[in-house]
Amino acid sequence: MHAYHLAAKLGVPEVIVPLRAGVLSALGLVTAPVAYDTVCTYRVPLVELDAHAIDAVFREMADDVTRTLRTADREGAVAFARAVDVGYLGQGYQVTIAVDGTETALGRDALRRRFADVYREKYGYFYDDVPVELVNLRLTGRLVESPILLAPLPASPSASASPKHERPAYSARERRLIPFAVYDRAELGPGVTIHGPAIVEEASATTVMDAGGELDVDAWGSLVIMVGGELRSR
Amino acid sequence: MIALDVVWPRLIAIADEMASTLFRTAFSHDVIEVHDMSTGLYDDRGNLIAQTWLGATGHTGVMPVFGKNLVAAFPPETVHPGDVFICNDPWLCNGQTADVFVTTPAFVGDRLIGLSINSVHHVDIGGRKGSGLSEEVFEEGLILPPLRLYRAGEPNEDLFALIKRNVRFSEKMIGDVRAQMAAGWIGARGLERLAREFGLPTLRPVADEIFRRTEAGMRAGIGRLPDGTYRKSLAMEIAGVPEPQTIALTVTIRGEELIADFAGTAPQVRRPVNSPINYTRAYVAVPVKMVCDPEWPNNEGTYRPLTVRAPEGCLVNPTYPAACFWRLAAGMLVSELMFRILAEIAPDRVPADSGSMPTWQFYVNGTRRNGEAFALHQHAFGGMGGRPGLDGLASVSFPYNVRDVSVEWAELETPILFERRELIPDSGGAGRWRGGLGEELALRAFDDGRLDPTASIVLSGSAGRMQFAPAGLFGGRPGSFGRILVNDVPIAPTSSPEVTFRAGDVVRLLLPGGGGYGDPREREGALVDADLRHGYVTPDAARRNYGRE
16 A cells, blocks of 8 residues: 555655455565575774685685575475675674676776765765775575466456556655546556556555556566656655 | 645754664764764754664764854854764763764755754764763863865865874774764655655744644643752762762742752862763753653754753853763763652652663773774663562663673673673562563673783773662662772772773673662562562562561
C-alpha cells in the first residue's frame, strides 16, 4: 500500500510488487537464493597493503563459503560479492566499501579513492593527512539459482487493461484527492502497462501508484513500478 | 498543526543521527565509549529546538545558552555557507576547556535558517593535564574564543596549526574535531532537507510552537508545587583550602516559575572546582525537569520558567580567570542541593543523596620510555540514593548520563591494569529503600617494558563525599564515604585529587554509596534476604541496620 510513496521518499527509483505480496507472505523467503555471509579480520595500513595477498584471502574465503553451501546440500553455481571495511587509523568504526572481484579493485590507490568517495558522501569531509587502514574483509556467497522457480504466466493478449472503476484517493504529489483508476490484479497479465494514478486490488494486498508512476507487469505477474522522478526527494 | 507531530520527532532524530555520526567518526574513547557529548539543532536566533536523547547532562543543559552566545559572536549577516565555528571558552560553553563546541550553519538558498551544534569532551586540550592543583584557567589548556574553523568551505589552517601545537595526542584531538565537523554537516544537511521537504522558509514558527508547548509543560509542573521559599546549604571539601566551603541555595517557587539563588555561597577558590554559571544552570535545571516535567523533550522552552542567580565570583559563578576544569565537583552538588530542597516539596518524587554526585571523572597521565605520553580519561560512579518505592541504582551515572570506558579499551590503550572493579558491600545507606552501592576501582600501573621508570604517573580529577557522606532521607542512613587509597594509605579528603604513583603501586578508588530512603526498620524482610543473598549487605550490617539475627 505505502511502498510507492516510501520509495519516492527514499529516492528508490523502482518498486517490484510480486503476486500475493500480503504481509503474511513468505514467498520471498523460500524463493531467495541461499547465501552465506563471512567476515575476516585483516588489519593492515593502506600504505602497506598487498592486493595480491588480499585477493588470495578472498579466494580462501570463497572456498570456505562454497564448502559451507555444499554442506547445506546445495549444488549449482555460486556468485560472490566482496566488500572491505576501511577507516582512518585509530577510529572505532569503519565504512564498508563494495569492491568487484578483481585484484585491481584492491590496489592502494583504487581503495583510497573509493574510501574518499564513500566517506565524503557519508560524512561531508575527507582528509589526506591521516593514515587509512583496512580492518575487515567481507564476502557473501550466493547460489545463482533460486531454490524454487516460479513458472511464468501466460502473456496478456493486450498491452492495456481496463479499470474496474474509478474513485477519488489522496495523491501525495498533488496534495489533494484526485481520481484513481482501480484495477483487478487477476486481470493484469504479463505485458500490461498502466500509468498512475492507479490502485491495483488483490485479495492479499493493495498497490497504490501515484500520478507520475508507470507500471509494467513482468513475466511472473509482478508489478514493476517506476517511481515518478519529481516525487523523489533526491 | 499536524505537521509539528512529524517535524518535531524528525528534528530529534536528526540530532540523534548527529550523535551516531560522532560515535562512528571519532578517534577517542571519550566519544566512542563514554558519550561525553551532545548534539542539537537551533533556529537562526540561536534557540535550541531539538537535542539528542544521548547527551551528557552538562552539555545538554548548556546547549541552550551556547546557541545565543554563538549568534552574538557571529550575527547571521556574517555567516556564510561552508563556515564552521569552534569555541571552548568555559564562560561561553560548558565551564571547562576540554569541552569544545563546533557549529555548522544551515541555509535555504542564501538565507540562514538554523544551526547544527555539537559538543565533545576532548581527551586533551593542553595545559596541566587536568591537574587538581590548577589555580587559574590559563593552566587548564588552550582557550578558544568563538572562531572560524572553516571559512566558506576553506579550513582555517592557522587555527588548526595553533591547536595541533598546543595539545597532546593531537591526532586524536584533531580527529575528534573532524568528527564534530562530520556531525555538524549531517545536522545542517538534515535541517536543510527538512526545510525543503516541508517548504519552510524559516524554522521560527515551528521552533516557537515547540518552545510554547515545552514551556507550558514545565510551567504546569512547577505550578503544581506549592509556592514558597526554601533554603539549604551543603559543604564541600577542597584540598588546599583549610575549611570546607559552603554552597548555599534559596529556591523560590512563585506560581509557575522557579528562582534558584545562590546568595551566601563561598567565594571562588584557587582550585579547579569552581563551576561557571552555564554549568551551574544546567545542574539546577536537571532536578527541576525530572520532578516537574519528565516527559517533554529538552529545548529552549525547558529553561524559560527558570531563573538562576549567583553572586559574581562565588564557587558556582566564578569569574575569569578562575580555574574550573573539574567544575563538576561543585556543579553536581548543585543538583544534590536542588534534590534536597525538592524532597521537602515533592517527597514522593525525589531520591535521597546520591554518591554519584559528583561523578569521579579523572585522567591517568604518564609517559613511556620513548617519550610518548599516554592518557586514560575515565569515569567512576557512586550509588544513587534510595528512591520512594525503589532502591537506589548501584554505581550509576546519575544524573550525569554518560558511560565509563570499558576495562578492555583502557587496558589496550594504557599500561593501567584494573585489578578490581566491584560493588562495595554495605556502601549503600540503610533504609526502607536502600541506597545504591558504590563501586571500587583498583588500578595498578604495570611496567610492560615500555614505561618510563623515571616518570611518575598522575591521577587527577574530581571526587567528593570524602568528608561529607551522602545523607539519608526521611530516616534513611547515610551512604558510605568516598575514599582514595594509594597502596592502602588514604589520601586527605578532597574534591580535586591529584595522586602521583609509579609502576607497581595500587590506587584504589572507593566510590560513595547512596543514602537510604525511609526508616530501615520498615524495610521488607524479603528485600533484606535478597541483599544478603546478593552480597550487597553483610550479615553484620543486616543485624545492625535491619535487626536481622
